[in-house]
Amino acid sequence: MKIQILYGTESGNAELLAMDLEEHISSEGDHDVELADLQEFEVDALNPETYYIIACSTHGEGELPYTAQGFYENLVEASPNLEGLHYAMFGLGDRFYEDTYSQGSEVLDTKLTELGATRVGEYGRHDASSLEVTPSDAALEWLPQALAAFSDVRENVPAAS
Numbered sequence: 001m002k003i004q005i006l007y008g009t010e011s012g013n014a015e016l017l018a019m020d021l022e023e024h025i026s027s028e029g030d031h032d033v034e035l036a037d038l039q040e041f042e043v044d045a046l047n048p049e050t051y052y053i054i055a056c057s058t059h060g061e062g063e064l065p066y067t068a069q070g071f072y073e074n075l076v077e078a079s080p081n082l083e084g085l086h087y088a089m090f091g092l093g094d095r096f097y098e099d100t101y102s103q104g105s106e107v108l109d110t111k112l113t114e115l116g117a118t119r120v121g122e123y124g125r126h127d128a129s130s131l132e133v134t135p136s137d138a139a140l141e142w143l144p145q146a147l148a149a150f151s152d153v154r155e156n157v158p159a160a161s
């Protein structure tokens, strides 16, 4: 299947994690995978035939990282119908920020869902305060169930005629 990994980052953790996910998925050889920074990805390019993995951190007070803000604003403005589009979400945050933990990714998640897209699998999270687990390790542990959720969707969607 075609998988597009998208990341929103400010200090690089989500980017590194996304690169590790891409490397891992590529090495398995089963999928056609691409990686893009959200600030270089056009809303128009969203396509229901592609499965999306989104890794996004939190900055400010529960806000999107600045690299994801333009994409979000374009989503709000264009308001595309995203029915049929499936994505898996991995949020990065820090429990030190009790009231806004991991909320950056949730801003994007809420908007995608409002526009008709469907999140599949578990909502992935990494807490920067848990020093023993790196963001990449947490995401690589989360990845198999996300890929399995994509496969389930694909098996249940009738092929286009």
Ligand SMILES: Cc1cc2nc3c(=O)[nH]c(=O)nc-3n(C[C@H](O)[C@H](O)[C@H](O)COP(=O)(O)O)c2cc1C
Pocket (backbone or CB within 6 Å): 008, 009, 010, 011, 012, 013, 014, 015, 056, 057, 058, 059, 060, 061, 062, 063, 065, 092, 093, 094, 095, 097, 100, 101, 102, 103, 128
């Ligand atoms: C200035 C600043 C503000 C932050 N605000 C939040 C926040 O409100 N909630 C949260 O869960 N994490 C917050 N974080 C933690 C980051 O989301 C976390 O360190 C993450 O791993 C950064 O990922 P990135 O390098 O991809 O941007 C903040 C970090 C910084 C430096």
